[in-house]
Amino acid sequence: MSREWPLWEVFVRPRRGLSHVHVGSVHAPDATVALRNARDIYTRRQEGVSIWVVPAAQITASSPDEKDAFFDPAADKVYRHPTFYQVPEGVPHL
Amino acid sequence: MSSTTTPLDELLAIGDDALIAAQRLAQWCSRAPEMEEDVALANIALDQLGVARLVLSYAAEVEGAGGDEDTLAYLRDDRQFRNCLLVELPEPDFAFAMAKLLFLSAFQRLRYEALATSADERLAAIAAKAVKESAYHLDHATMWTLRLGDGTEESHRRMQNAVDELWPYTHELFEGNELRPAWLSIVEAVLAEATLTRPTDGWAPSGGRVGLHTEHLSYLLAEMQVVHRAHPGARW
Numbered sequence: 001m002s003r004e005w006p007l008w009e010v011f012v013r014p015r016r017g018l019s020h021v022h023v024g025s026v027h028a029p030d031a032t033v034a035l036r037n038a039r040d041i042y043t044r045r046q047e048g049v050s051i052w053v054v055p056a057a058q059i060t061a062s063s064p065d066e067k068d069a070f071f072d073p074a075a076d077k078v079y080r081h082p083t084f085y086q087v088p089e090g091v092p093h094l
Numbered sequence: 095m096s097s098t099t100t101p102l103d104e105l106l107a108i109g110d111d112a113l114i115a116a117q118r119l120a121q122w123c124s125r126a127p128e129m130e131e132d133v134a135l136a137n138i139a140l141d142q143l144g145v146a147r148l149v150l151s152y153a154a155e156v157e158g159a160g161g162d163e164d165t166l167a168y169l170r171d172d173r174q175f176r177n178c179l180l181v182e183l184p185e186p187d188f189a190f191a192m193a194k195l196l197f198l199s200a201f202q203r204l205r206y207e208a209l210a211t212s213a214d215e216r217l218a219a220i221a222a223k224a225v226k227e228s229a230y231h232l233d234h235a236t237m238w239t240l241r242l243g244d245g246t247e248e249s250h251r252r253m254q255n256a257v258d259e260l261w262p263y264t265h266e267l268f269e270g271n272e273l274r275p276a277w278l279s280i281v282e283a284v285l286a287e288a289t290l291t292r293p294t295d296g297w298a299p300s301g302g303r304v305g306l307h308t309e310h311l312s313y314l315l316a317e318m319q320v321v322h323r324a325h326p327g328a329r330w
Contacts, residue, residue: 005128026130032237037130040137 007056008034010041012048020052028053099270099303102156103176105217106166107303108205109149110177113167114311115198116142117318118185127188134234138195141227148220168322172312173305180263182302182311189249192238193256197264199231200280204273236284243288250289257285258293265298 005027011020023042028034034053043051062070074080119139126132150163161169180198185191206228209221242253268274285292301307321328 005130027128028130029241033241036234036237037134040134041130044137 005029008038008053009056009059010034010038011052011054012038012042013050014048016049020050023047025056026053031055102153103303105149105153105156106176107178108209109146109153109166110175111181111198111202112142112149113146114175114177114181114314115194116140116146117314118181118194119191121185122191135191138231138234141224141231145220145224145227149217152216152220164322168319172307172315175302175305175307175311175315177302177307177311178263178266179299179302179308180260180267182308182314183260183263184310187252187256188238189242189252189256190260192235192242193253193260195231196235196239196284197260197267197281199228199235200277201264201267201273203228203232204276204280205271208271208273232280239284239290240288243285243290253288254290257290261293261295262297262299265295266300266302269300269303 006029007025008028008031009025010023012023013020026034026037026041028037031053035051038051038053042048116139119135119142122135122139123132126135146167147163150166154161154163154166157166180194183190183194185194203225206221206225210218210225212218212221239253242249244250245253264277268277282292
C-alpha cells in the first residue's frame, strides 16, 4: 500500500456571484483535511470565499488522443456562434 | 491575574506565549510529515508571531524604556521572559506538536475571548482579531488529535504519550484566571472522542510567569536571538 496521501483537486470561488475555479491540488488523507490544506495553501491571501475539494481519482478527463475527434469538428461551424444577428441600435447590454 | 502581577507582566505573558509558540512551530519548517502540513504549521506560526508583535510593541510602550518589539524579543534573557513552560518544551515528534497546540490554542481562544471585552481598548482589539486565529489553530490541533488518537496502534501510543507528558504543564496556564473549567470541557471532549485517556492531575510545574524556566528556553532563545545579537541593528 502506498504511504503517500491521495490527491485532491481544489476549486476556489473568488467572490460571491462567481463560480468555483480550479486552482490546483493538495495531498490529504481525507476530505476534511483536504479542505483545511486547501485553505492554508490557496486562500491565505484572501483569494476566496468558498472552497471545493474533489478526489482527483473521481475526475474523468478527456484524453489528449481524442483531441481531434472531440474538438476539431467545432472549428468550422461558424453558424454556432451568435454572429448572424442584427443588433438593434441602442441596446447596450445584449 | 494575581495582585503582584503588573500590567507589563500581563502583556509579556500574552506576548511571550505567542512568540515562543511561534518559534517552536517554525522549527517544523521543512520537517513536517507532509508538505501540506508544513505550510499549515508555518501559517499557524505566523499567526502567533503576528499577535506577539502587536502585544510586545504595546508592552514596550507600557514599559517606557525606549525599547520596541525587537528589543523585547531579541535582547531579553530567559529570566526576563514571562511565557508559560508549556510553549518552550521541545517537540520530539508530531504528536507532541499537536498536543501542545491543542492545549495552548484552547487556552488562547478562551484568554483572547475574555480580553476582547477588556477595558483596555488596544488589547481588546488585538484579542478580537486573535480569537478567530486561535479558533482555527484549535480546529487544526483537534483534527490531528482525533486522527492520531483514534488512528493506528502506533499513532495512538504516541499521542497518548504526548498528552501524558504535557498534561502537568497545563496547570500553569490557569494561574491567576478562572478559565480552567471551560478549557477542560473543550480538551476533555476532544481526548474522549480521540479514545485517549485524560491524565490525572498531580505534579504541576510552574515558574514561567516569574521567569523561572526550563533549560529548553535558553537553547530556543540562543537560536532565535543569535543573528540580532551578533549584528545589532542589522537590516535586510
